[in-house]
Structure formats: C-alpha cells, structure tokens
Amino acid sequence: MKRATDQTYYDLLEVARGASTEEIQKAYRRAKEIFSPHSLATYSLLEPEELKRINVCLDDAYRVLTDERLRSEYDRGLDGLGERVLPGESPGTAAGEVIPIREAATGIPFPNDFRFTGSSLKGIRESLGVDLKQITRKTKINRQYLEWLEEERFEYFPALVYLRGFVMEYARALNLDPQKVADSYLESFHQWQNERKG
C-alpha cells in the first residue's frame, strides 16, 4: 500500500491495467468528485494542500492514461519496474478456497428450460465431486444453510433475499451462471409461497 501520491496511475483511479478509455474517464470523474473541495467524504480528512497534491496526481493520471502514446510509454515503465498488476477484484478470496472442479465440467451446457431445484443442484454438485464442506469454505455460508437450500426448506430462510443470495453464491462456487440458477430455483420458492397462502 502506498500513499496516493506514490501510487500508480491505475491504482490512483482504481481501475485495472487493461481499463478502457471510457472506464478511465468515468473513474477520473468519480475521483475528482471525491477529492473536490466540497466533497463530504474528504473535506474533514484532507488539508487544502494535500487535496491539491492528490488532484494534481489525478489530473496527471488522466492525462497519461487517456493518451495512447503516453499510456503505452507509462505501461512500459511500470513493466520495467516490475510493478505488479493489481487484480481489480475480490480481495476477499484468500488462497486455499478454490474448489478443484474438473475443467471440462465447468462449461456444462444446460438446456434453456432446465429447472435448477434443490435436488438438481445437489445432483450437479455431487457429479462434480464437490462436497458441502468445500462450498462452505468457498462461500463462507454455514453448511446448515446449504443443506436447507438443497432440501428446499424454504421455511427456514427468514427472508427471500438470503435464499437468493445463498443460491447465487452456491451457483458461483460451482461455476454456474448465478443469475440463471437463482431465477430458476426461486420459481419453486414462489410456488411454495403461493401454496402456503392457499
């Protein structure tokens, strides 16, 4: 971790090394807002001079990264320094959480009308040779909740948002499309809910 004034232009704008010009423009506008003299988030934090210094850096970053020639020169400089490219996302994923899923299994094409239910998800999980413990490790979700999810014990989930969130994490852990799986899975939930209302 470095001071703002010592950070790379990419870190400074909080964009990935490969960010597009449009992404850089957006990030720049956002950063300028955060570090404007009227910003609620920073006014009590920074002295006027510090604010000025950071803004100078932001302007430099923008000038260089939006100019193709300057950017590639800058990139070469970074590479030369052995600057490590920061992964843009998921700082929370620590080592050792990766589920060893066979490469071939991850791209299983499911027909469009495939119903992802508790039992079909369990089936997929088992056929991939993944046990619940591994999913728990990867998703941080208590094993008990995962069991309820597979058994469709909807009554144990205090609100829909949890069920949806857990199903999406579960799907992600198995490299399935989270949105698709959740939409399909929740059909059963809505059915159950309607039946209960009678």
Place this chain on the structure above:
Amino acid sequence: MMAPFSADQGDGSQGGKGRRSIWSIGGGKGGSGKTFIAVNLGICLSRFGEEVVLIDTDLGGANIHTLLGLSFPQRSLSDFINKRVRGIQDVVVDTDIPNLGLVVGAQDLLTAANPKEPQKRKLIRHINALDVDYVILDLGAGNSFNVLDFFLTSQNKILVVTPEPTCIENTYRFIKSAFFRKVKRVISHFGVKEIIETAMDQRNERGIKTPFDIIELAREIDESIGLTLERELDSFRPKLIVNQVRTKSDIDIGFSMRSAFLKYFGISMDYLGYIVYDNDVWQSIQKKKPLVLEFPQSRASKCINEITLKLIIDKPLLFDSER
C-alpha cells in the same frame, strides 16, 4: 418458529459453537444508529436459528434493552465487572426473541463505566469465550480506549456513519485511533511506540497524521517493523454502513469514503451497504419494537437483510462499474 440445530456446526466458517464470530458496531458519533443496527442485525441472525448474544458495551449509557422493549434487567455488566457473578454467561438475560440473549451495559457510572485495564481485559476474554454462534457488540460513542479495544477484538469491525459532515469526520478520527491503538499493542520497540503515541495526538508537532507517516518513520528505525505495520494495515479491514440515506449521492458517500480510506490511510474498507431513511424506523423505535420484526416489509428492513447477507457471505457492496 425455531429452526433446527444440527449437532455438527463445526465447519461453518461463521457461527458454529466454538467458532463464534464477534461483530462490533461502532463509529465515532452518538445518534448514528449503532444500537438500532446492532439489535436488528442480531435479530436477523437469530432467525436462522443461530444463538446470538447482544452486548451493550456502552458502559454508562446502556440502552439496548429499551429498543427491545425490556425493562432494565436484574443483572448487568456491572455485576460482572464488580465480581458479583463468575462469568459473563451469568449476566446474559433472555429476550422475547428466540435465540437472542442480551447483556446490558453497566449503569453505575463511577465504577463500572470506567473499568480498569485488567477488568476490561477479563471482560474481553470472557466475551471471546462465550459459547454461542454470534456475539454482537454495541459500542458506545467516542474513541476512548474502552471503545477501541472492544472494536479491535472483533472479527467484523463495522462502522456506522450517517451522511453528515460531523459524523463522517468522527468516523475518520475513530478509525485512525483504532488503527494506532492496534499497532501500538503489537509493537514493542520503544522508539516506534513513541512515534505512534505522537501520532495519537491529532495536532502533533511532527505532522504525523496517517498510517503512511508512521510506517515511513518506523522504516527508518527498523525495516522489519515497517513491514509488520504494513501487514497490520492490510489486515485491519473495517466495514462500513451508511445509515439514514435519502438520496443516491448519500449512498455514494460509502464508496467515496472507501476511496478516501484507501488513498489517504492505506486502509481497505468494505462498504457493506446502506439503510434508507424510513419513517418506519422512527415508528419502531417509538414503539420499542425492533424494526425487522415490526415492519419486516419496510424498505429499511430490506436494507438490513441485505447487509446481513453481505456479512454472512463476506462480500461487500460493489460500485456499478465493478460488477
């Protein structure tokens, strides 16, 4: 209805007895909604069948019981601090909510509100040994050592801020004090300790303001201490909730503070989410009935559920462009 407990909860990364997770709800300012959030998060967790104990560590200004509609219980932290009971489990009282226990703060200002260092250490030790799934600490306002030490003992260090200049300012001060307190305890080198001491004075003459300044100075003394401090900075990772948001730009304050934390302090912070300004919150407090039970369909309740989910799956809210 209580959810069933399986005998084996051992591999839940959060929850599961013997692996309790401590969440503290802090932030510098009074009135930002810490107690309200602590109570409602606790209830959300308890509804999964998790055993939760809420501890009102606001020594001197205890009021969780009021939000739960209870009168001040027979037993409180005072009894623990004054050694009238053997363990903290002896001052956990039942609430009307299944799986949710409560420890109310001390109300006798002179002794219990200012526990001596060994008493506080003992209290923290007992909190860490509580045989439940989750412990939620409702911290008092301000950044006294008492408040900071409870904050630092928890796995989820949650800050509550409202979109107001004063509250944001206090939050920065709080997090700075907490970090300095944290590193002061792990560093034994006299000279570096002195630098940290100096930094704790907001207007120190040496102009030491941020963790960066400390790390730089520590490095000059001993490279390895500098590295230790950097590691501490990396692992600190507080979490933020913006409460009482009224506009989209109020929501964005969380992201802006995240940037500011990172750029100015070098501290990575997770933005957990926001809670909308909602009349139902006010109503629930007036009625002394917790929001998520009294108005489960309210917008604010939904926000609290979202935040609980984010905490369970340990994933922060993402800015549009990060999704």
